Amino acid sequence: MNIYDISKKAGVSIATVSRVMNGSDKVSEKTRKKVLDIMKETGYTPNAFARGLTFNTMSTIGLLCADCSDHFLATAISYLEKGFRANGYDCILCCTGYELATRQSYLKLILSKKVDAVVLVGSTFIEENIEDNQYLIDASLEVPVVSVNGYLDSPNIYCTLCDDAEAICNVTTQLIQEGFQKTLFLYRSASYSGWHKLAGFKKAYRNAGLELSNKQILCHHGDINETKEMLLQYYEKDFKFDSVVAGDDELGVSAHKFAKAKGFHIPDEFSIIGYNNSKVGVCCEPELSTLDNRLEFVCSNTVQSVMNILNGQSVPRKTMVSAEYIKRGTTNF
């Protein structure tokens, strides 16, 4: 039994059946009753496609993330999926990788699926070069675009994020006050979050009236042990750092392994601060001090924003929360 059978049995056109399903007021009460009675009688329930066709929505959200094997992004997706599911929405997942061109083509693809909104999971989607964000602004003219942990100033783009700059500035200032003035800022990628963390690091030195060497800033993308080896070489050849502020906990663990390999006492001789409050930070001894960027709140706020936008309610374009410092064994403060 499908929409064609219903139309045949009711002696009306498919368009009329569709209008009834759609709740259109262009159908007479008599016709509506006839169609609904036949639907009831035959036990017909419109299937997902037909509903999509008539209501012009499939109640789906497109979740774009660079790489869902990244623990932080996977945790975000887990929170988002549960939140949207609780609101009756499906999530189509799209792992885009980190390349701009691929991200652009995936966004186009996901829009062609007639999703109700697009959620950009992780700050890697926002580029420093303004023109490189034009595809996001274009997309936001079709559907609401919502960013988790990145901010883009555009009328139909809504962002919930952690104040990464402030968090990094605060802990770096603490390190300076403790006497650690040769801190290495180690980050993974020049994403929105990455350069805001960097800005926070620079600000702490500026506030303290200290000169910052460009050798104190290092962008590196590698796994835990590759990064440790790189740090061993960097220490020998380039810069004798006494502490590390890391853009994520994995980089923090690499710094931890570096310090152990050098025989430095943690935290007295060598202090380390990670970011994200993820599992890897409790696997090492002493455990890694870190910054918790309140991912659960950020994600639940993102879901709520999307629901409010889809219900026509006004939503703040930017919601920013402060991080929480988690003291463990790699810092004295």
Added chain:
Amino acid sequence: MNIYDISKKAGVSIATVSRVMNGSDKVSEKTRKKVLDIMKETGYTPNAFARGLTFNTMSTIGLLCADCSDHFLATAISYLEKGFRANGYDCILCCTGYELATRQSYLKLILSKKVDAVVLVGSTFIEENIEDNQYLIDASLEVPVVSVNGYLDSPNIYCTLCDDAEAICNVTTQLIQEGFQKTLFLYRSASYSGWHKLAGFKKAYRNAGLELSNKQILCHHGDINETKEMLLQYYEKDFKFDSVVAGDDELGVSAHKFAKAKGFHIPDEFSIIGYNNSKVGVCCEPELSTLDNRLEFVCSNTVQSVMNILNGQSVPRKTMVSAEYIKRGTTNF
């Protein structure tokens, strides 16, 4: 411009337009040409819903996993999504949690979305009690059901998995030969994978002709530090174990932290083997020896199986691969 406009412009019914889009042979060549010309002329491309309605497929795969913030499951989802995407399929993600009733209702929900296949990510979906798997068998009568890392013997259910039992049996035998005969088998849940690992552990003791105490088997669900504390108590009160074979790397890291807290020398006094070859195992020092269950192969084989099934090709119902032992610092062999 939509299907109604096309039908109006061509002077034919919507059903006819739909038949043309569908490639039905119940349309005259003349009508077909007229409809296609108007589509071309107006630049109309059928949208996703209309295509779904006519082809009765949305080219979507339902991915069910218990918890995608679990690193192992998230990595599987990442591989699967990339594989299905490369074949032109979208993935609807559904994080079901671990409760049977919730999993059942989510599976029902995902079937109502008219997915082309359902992939069960992780072995938690297969229950030991046969009746509790009936909902999966029922679903497999509607669409192909494919399991990653669990096996269920049913005509339309296809499984790719690692031989967990053999892998655990082998490393346990090695421990016995090294003189570690008070090994604790520590696992998280009585899932398909969990009880097969347990069976492998028991088999090693049987093969060696050694008696196995039921105190050597411990099922525990907790985070890394909770599990460490539990182990400290268990050691004091219940059983003085000399090594741990863990069902996953996180449990292995807990055992590592337990051994450090007790001051045991790893690996001479106390050996540990994890499972999954995940990131957490390289965060501790010495790094955790582990078993790699070849997740990437398992996932790519799963994608290929689904594609072959949907193309009407014959596919083995069960594909089993052996794990690879990764020697690191917590074992001597």
